[in-house]
Structures are given as C-alpha cells and as structure tokens.
Amino acid sequence: MHHFCAQDRWLRDNPIEINWSLGDLYFPPMDAPVDHPLVRSLVTDMTVLGRKPDVRGVEFMTNAAPYAGAGVSPVIFEPGGDGFHGHDENVEIHSLLETTKVIAASTLDWCGTR
Template sequence: VNAIDIAARFLIALKEFESSRCRNRQHPLLPPGMNTINVGAMRAGAGLGPDGLPLIMTNPAIIPDVAVIDLDYKFLPNQTKEFIRGEFEEFVHHFCQQDLWLRENPIKVEWELGGLHFPPMDTSPEHPIAQSLMSRRAQLGGKPKISGMIAVVDGAHYAGAGVGSVICGATGDGFHGVDEYVDIASLEETTKTLAASIIDWCGVK
C-alpha cells in the first residue's frame, strides 16, 4: 500500500469537496469563493517519527507508508467550527469507505495545527459600534462602506469570546512587504473617527 498513491487520490477528492463548498455557500459581505481549503504542505515517506512526520523521505526504493498533508481551511464567518469539522470528517470518512485498506486504516484528522485556530467573526452591520464608526466617518467627510475581510485578525479572538468586533483602519499599500506604508491623511481621519466612536460607545457627553 503506497501512501503517496492514496494521498494523490485524496487530494483529487478534496478539490471537488472544496469546489462544492465554494459554489454552494457564500456570505453577503465577502466575494464568492473565499472559503477555500489550501494544501500548504505535504510530506511522505517511510516510517513515522516522534514529530508525526515521515522518517525517510529521500529513498525512492522504499514504498512510502506515511503521508502527512497540512491544510489551511478557510470557512465563512456565519459557520461554526463544530459544523465545519463535522462536515470535513464526514467527507474523510466517506473517502476511506471507498478503499478496502482505508476502511481498516482510516485517515487521521488533526485540528489546530501548531495551536492555530481563529474563531469565526460575523459582526452585524447593525451593531452599535459599526453604526457609530459609519456615522462618525461620514461626518468627517468620508464615504464609509461595510465589507468583509479575507485575512487573519486578532478581532476573531474577541468574537470567539462573545465580544462584538469590527475592523477599522487607515488605508495604505504594500502589505507585508518591504515597502508597506499607511497614508498619513487617512491615519488622521481614522484616529478622529475612532476617538469619536469611543465617546459614543462610552456614553461621554
């Protein structure tokens, strides 16, 4: 039984599973197709090391009995991790049922690789803090709009703790690059907007 052969078949099935999710489910504040499953790393070989990875990955004469696939699983803000995990594990189960060997040796699924998990964040546009930010920004002459964001943010942890959160910041470009910058005028406008919304939120007259 060649683990790489099984992994190759699994990746084909995974692509179809991902496509069906992207086609059939969307969020009103996000562009279609953002709920992806990205295969970021795959390591295969012989023997299982104490770190959960293959011991030998350089000998083509050995039939590989271990394949480890790392995925980045993006789901929609209005979905729960319990639903997503249950659905994915059901997909893996059905895949394994189609193979005589995998029925007895099913694929093992591990979540929160490296301790990473960001809860879904789906704050309503009608939330008081969102409305305050929109109103205050408009008062300052801006043209604010509410949209979703495809990124990892600390606000997700607040959302996971039941705290309504929004993302509001200055404009710029070159994100995560050597020439990353923020527009100074936008920074000033954002600072004034946040200060005014803090006054609204705290009830200060």
C-alpha cells in the same frame, strides 16, 4: 456548512466538521452585524468627516479572531495605505489622522460621554 450538508443524503448522515483551532489558538469565522452599535458609530463619525464608509466582509485571518471566539464582535477599521505586511508597508498620513478622529469620536459614543 450545516445547510450545505443538509442538501446531500450522504452528508446529512456524515456532516463535515471544521476545527477552527490551531494549537491553543482559536480562529472562528467572525461576523459583526452591520447594525452593531460600534459599526453604526464608526459609520456616523466617518460620514461627519465627509467620508463614505465601506462596510463589508473580508476573507482573511486577523488578530481579532481570538476575541470573536470569546464572544466579542470584532470590527476592522484602519487607515488607508499600501504594501500591507510587506517590506514597504505604509499608511497615508491624512488617512491616519482621519482614522484617529473617527476612533476617538466612536470611543466617546461607545462610552456614552457625549
């Protein structure tokens, strides 16, 4: 937003202000670097299972936002499925098992036990 405001004479003197809180909750934008050790570990462990990771940003609010506000780099990693947040939400069992293996392996990597 700073760079956007810098391009306009009036906005330079009257910059846009954004409040990321809602009551007592804080929802800042999140940005876990692609070279973050946890991201690299998840990518490596997915590749070992023969999967091609899809590392990308998303544009929705998650429960990870308060952690980001506390300085934690959040990563969203989940099994595949359909009907998210609907009455027929589901996950694919094969994907759930693979996701569990990747999270377990990445936890071991992160904790330095390998």
